Every structure is written in C-alpha cells, then in structure tokens.
Amino acid sequence: MIRALWNGFTSQLISLWRVLRHSFSRKATIQYPEQRPDLPPRYRGRIVLTRDPDGEERCVSCNLCAVACPVDCIALQKTESEDGRWYPQWFRINFSRCIYCGLCEEACPTYAIQLTPDYEMAEYERRNLVYEKEDLLINGPGKYPGYSFYRQAGLAIHGKDKGEAANEAPPVDPKSLMP
C-alpha cells in the first residue's frame, strides 16, 4: 500500500519533469508564411504539362491520365496538327477535386503530365481552381530533360522523316530487294 503510493507519487513527478524538459526542446511548428517547409523533390503538388527538349508539347492526348484519375478531375480534347502530331485542343484539371495521388503521372506514356512540389494554390473563388491548358503548360521538360516521345516513335512528323527515330533503321524499299 505504502509502496504503491510511493511508486505512484514518484511516477507522477517523473512525468511532470519529462514534460517540463520540453520547454527547451525544438518546436515542431513551422511558422508558415515566414518559414517554408523543405519538401522532397518528388512531393506531389500542383500538376503541370511539360514540353519535350525541342519545345513542343509532350502530351499526345491519349486520355490515359483522365482514365487513371480516380476522382475524374482531368478532361481533355484531342486534336491533330497537319503533320499528324496529336496534341490536346484543351486540357483542364479541376484542382478542387484533385487528390494529388499522382496516378496520372504514372499512367502518362510520354512523361507529359507531372506533379511538382508547389502547394500554394489557395483561391478565394472555387472556379479559379479549374486550370486550363495555358495554366498547366510549362516551358521546360520537367523531371525527364532528354526525353522526347516523337524522337522514339516511328511516326513521321515535321522535321523528322520515317526511319530517323532513335533505334530505327531507315525504311527499306521492298522493290529494291528483288533479285
């Protein structure tokens, strides 16, 4: 009885002391507008559309991102340039729905859609959270600087003829193979 009392009393005193020591410990709070958190480079924040090294849009409007999106916040319309390149006529992401899961980035076959470590997207009006293509498109290649989809693919586009893609042999004229 006395022993239990004594143990209880001392354990309370010890927890008081432990808490008191926290007066001098580092605070976990980041004083946000003045201090910024250090975000990892692969933090999933604002979504951007990137360009290839030649400055052309990477997006080929395959719609895989829109299909992969679990909250259906991506919408786009495909169109074609005269040399046969596909690109989105419009591309719309509703950031009031987006959950920043990054599945669109994983689904994208051309590294066009990417998530960036920017999180300061607060708006006073909800409709301002709907980003159009001109809001999403950036001027650089993002995380994959050297990659260009049309330089790998066999499709002939303006400035790159058939057979000029990477790892592609020049086309063979079958008639010239005749004995």
Add this chain to the structure above:
Amino acid sequence: MMAAALSAGGILLGLLALAASLIWFERRLLGIWQDRWGPNRLGPLGLGQIFADMIKILSKDDWIPPFADRPVFILAPCVAMGVALMAFAIVPITPEFHIAADWNIGLLFFLAIMSLGVYAVMLGGWASNSKYALLGGMRASAQTITYEVFMGLALMGVVIQAGSFSLTQIVLAQREGWYIVPQFVGFVTFLIAGLAETHRLPLDLPEAEHELTAGFHTEYSGGKFGMFFIGEYAGLILIAGMLSTLFLGGWLAPFGLPEAPLLWFSLKTLLFIVLFILLRAALPRPRYDQLMGFGWKVMLPLTLLNTVLTGAFVVAGAQP
C-alpha cells in the same frame, strides 16, 4: 474607507483581467510543452489573443435552451464567478493592499466560500436539464464533498502552528520559516484538494470532455459560458494565491532578498499557476472511482495524521 474601496476595485478588476489573460498564458505554455508555439500571431507574443478571445466569447449568441430551468440556469454562472471573486477578499496580497486579510476568521471564510462554489456547478448541471450536464453536476458535487473534507483538514496544521485563522497572522508567523517545510504533507494535500475544487486537470471529472462533452456547462454559451470560464480561472489564481500565502510565506521575501511585497507575492502565485498548467500538460485524468478512493482512503487519513502529529508537536513544544 475610500482607499479600501479603491483597492477592492483594483483587486477585482485586476483579477478579471488576469483571469482573462490566463487563458492565453495557459495556451502558450501548453503549446510550448507540446513542442508547439501556441497562439503567437496576434500582437506581441500573441497577447492580442486575449482581446480576440474576449470579443469572441462575449459577442457569441447567448442561447438558453428551452428545456432549461431559466432562473437557475442564469444564476449558476453568476454564482461561479461571484464566489471566486468573493474569496479573494481574504488573500493578503501585501500588508496594505488587500480587502479583509486580517479578518480573524479569514481561513474559515475561504473554506465556506469554496464550498459555496459547488452550487454553481451543481445548479448549472441541474438546470441545464441534459444528461451530460446532470452527470457533470453530480460528479462535481460528489468530488467537492470528498475533497472539501480534507481541504479543511490540510490547512489545520498551518492553523495550529500559526495559532490564528487570520491570513495576515499566518503570513507573519512564517517569518522564521515557511510552512512548506514543516507542513509539507499539508501543502501537497491542499494542492491536490485545490485542483479538485477548481476542477482543473487532472481532476476535472465534472467537465471531462472525453466522456461528458463539457460536463456541467455543456448547454452554456456566450457570456454565461465566459463567466464559468473566468470563474474557473479566478479560482485557479485564488488557489495559487492561497498556496503561496499559506505555505510559501505570502509577501515575505525569500532567502533574505530585499523586501518587495507585491513582487514576491506575484512571483510565488505565478509559480503555482505554472505548476497547475504543468500538471494539466503532464498528468492523465484518473477514473472516477480512483478519484473518490484516493480522496477517502489516502488523502483523508494522511491529513488527519498530519493534523494529529502537528498538534502533538505543538503541545509538546509548549510544555515547559
């Protein structure tokens, strides 16, 4: 007469302002002990939070539930605040700056007023006519009865040693040495009883928010809730002031340092306020039966023993 009225008014206003600022103080300290900063945005050190809180709490909708017992519902917070302020009449802040500290029944008055305080909680819980409030009120009355018994007994050792119920006399009797040393058991038991009387964590079972939403003031809002709140913090200051008066020598300077009655009293009171907040930050709330068992089975015998032993020592010392 004029001076007495002035000092009474000063003490009253100062107490109200202090009780309001304690809300900010407690939030800051709790924050620091939880590795946060607490409210530090509004004004220097976040002091503007005090005014923001006051404006908010007073301008909120003061709603009386239709099922409540209206007159009693209004009376309860008034009792809560009035009682806490009334008890301050007997606290000797300095030899001159007090209201009725040399009253020869000062300590009895304090105990009586503290017992009155339970009416606020009980009536508030009763008049709210809701299950949480009623449970809180019931717990409060049972807890107060339990802890009142040994709260008085804890102080008897001090009274026996000082030979007076007057708080000025008790402070003056501590000139040879503070009572925290010979009356350490009394000090600890009175501290715990004071926690229970003011419903402070860890002994805040009447308003245990995890079980009873907010206990006896569940149905209160706006200014009336504010009055309960202020009453509670004024009670905290009162218990801290009483602890420093009864056990730490009140306005007396420690270790032969220069005399500065107001400063020393404030520092000692602040020390206890910080201790109360630390207790809140560190200790978990006991179960209800643990609380009652602790009061009756541990604290009561301990205080009785302390009273008897103190009496025996004083009688033995008085023998020629």
